Amino acid sequence: MxxxxxxxxxxxxxxxxxxxxxxxxxxxxxxxxxxxxxxxxxxxxxxxxxxxxxxxxxxxxxxxxxxxxxxxxxxxxxxxxxxxxxxxxxxxxxxxxxxxxxxxxxxxxxxxxxxxxxxxxxxxxxxxxxxxxxxxxxxxxxxxxxxxxxxxxxxxxxxxxxxxxxxxxxxxxxxxxxxxxxxxxxxxxxxxxxxxxxxxxxxxxxxxxxxxxxxxxxxxxxxxxxxxxxxxxxxxxxxxxxxxxxxxxxxxxxxxxxxxxxxENRSFYGFGMGATSYVNGDRRSRPRKTKEYYEWLDQQQHHPSALSIPEAVPSEMLLDTLMVGLRLAEGLSLERLAQQFGAACVSKIWICLKPYQRAGWVEVVGTDDTLLPTEVPTHTGRLRLTTPEGFLFSNVVLVKLFEQFDHSSGDE
Missing domain, CATH: 3.20.20.70 (Aldolase class I)
Structure with a gap:
């Protein structure tokens, strides 16, 4: 990837x-x-x-x-x-x-x-x-x-x-x-x-x-x-x-x-005490206390290769993508999710979230924000939380996704 x-x-x-x-x-x-x-x-x-x-x-x-x-x-x-x-x-x-x-x-x-x-x-x-x-x-x-x-x-x-x-x-x-x-x-x-x-x-x-x-x-x-x-x-x-x-x-x-x-789960550099970077799918946090941060930086200065970032596998990015992407009002592109993690994964996501669609917290919409039929798993449109109800109960939805996918491969 x-x-x-x-x-x-x-x-x-x-x-x-x-x-x-x-x-x-x-x-x-x-x-x-x-x-x-x-x-x-x-x-x-x-x-x-x-x-x-x-x-x-x-x-x-x-x-x-x-x-x-x-x-x-x-x-x-x-x-x-x-x-x-x-x-x-x-x-x-x-x-x-x-x-x-x-x-x-x-x-x-x-x-x-x-x-x-x-x-x-x-x-x-x-x-x-x-x-x-x-x-x-x-x-x-x-x-x-x-x-x-x-x-x-x-x-x-x-x-x-x-x-x-x-x-x-x-x-x-x-x-x-x-x-x-x-x-x-x-x-x-x-x-x-x-x-x-x-x-x-x-x-x-x-x-x-x-x-x-x-x-x-x-x-x-x-x-x-x-x-x-x-x-x-x-x-x-x-x-x-x-x-x-x-x-x-x-x-x-x-x-x-x-x-x-x-x-949007895109890469970024992070600098300074307690900062997190996200590069090649890998999150790295610096020490949160002053003394430890300076010790860590001194180690990097003597071993610069320690700052190189390995690549993560796609399955490790699935939860990140879901957790942050559903915070946005426009939600996530199901087509892009299918491209990144596989069509079967998208179907699994939708089955997991179907109860929350019935509750009025989750919906799938087209490019013009019209609701799409969702009786069967779909790989088109955008998956999003409703406003404000879905946003209000976002933690419930995200916890369910975490329980479902924390130990699962993204391409199952």
Missing amino acids: EFNSPSSAYVHIPFCRRRCFYCDFPISVVGDRRNGTTSTAIAHYTDALCSEIRLTPALGKPLKTVFFGGGTPSLLSVAQLNQILAALDQHFGIDDDAEISMEVDPGTFDLAQIRGYRAAGVNRVSLGVQAFQAELLSMCGRTHTVDDVYAAMDLIRQVGLENISLDLISGLPNQTVEQWQASLECAIALSPTHLSAYDLTIEPQTVFGKQYSPGAAPLPSDELTAAMYCTADRVLTAAGYQHYEISNYAQPGYQCRHNRVYW
Whole structure:
């Protein structure tokens, strides 16, 4: 099986002022007074990141998307961002029309900084808002205020950045549907081109994980979080946003090109602490802690061949393809699935999902979105979850697929 060469890169910037109470990401806390111009740790990490980039085999294509995630990438100085982008460009090449995204947090940058980011090539920013209620921000351990959100949007707009995404979280402790709808409406009023609406996940080692039990008060009930999900779908689509992925909405023409690489199961490079790469069907994660990451990188520098990527067999890609592809509103091409994994595999997928079609969670549609007859297994059209019901119950559907195919060959 042929794998596409990577044309996207994820770059992890792990530094944060403090750890939010829901966060389980690989981060390094630097405090409220440290940033890229004052922290030796950030400067050292930037150098290490560039070393990793140069050690990674370049497989032929210039980069069409670059995504700086974190952590808080807006703690980088403009010079450090330029240093990383220069390393990527020199080693892989970056297309002139590449989407270069950067996560930024309110209160962590000024006008000169965001202007410098834009001049360096950043043409899309994702602003971590999470909520428009002061009490919810404080309860989450966020360092910014509601006023900081509006100030950040003003700075972003002043430098002419138009491709702006806002992140919001539902299902927070003590959060009501009314508060959630108010946050959605405040976000819409700021006219971002993209909105991500995530449902809170309680991770065991976080502050929230130690304080709360999933499904128990003061966390909203399952019924309440379902109501929040449906509220987001109703309010945002009524405002002109396309619900194009389980947690993501975009104005026409502004879907996140980088994240679509993940959902279409295409190859990408990953750089930095805790980052994952996906090359030749093989996923590889870097160590999640600072010391271990530097030790790992030192080992790669002495043994460069360790960074070479073996090819995976097609059957190993089936679950990945199903798990990420069904997150998209358009779903998966059954014809392409048949080409990749065999017609018998597609029939098996459909038999597995038939009960969920009867429940109204799964459907097969043609190129014009008309429903196709599905009394017998079909190898044409697109298999997709319905919106919002199928999206809402996506975990049930995906768990069933995992149980069916985890120990099966993709070409059976």
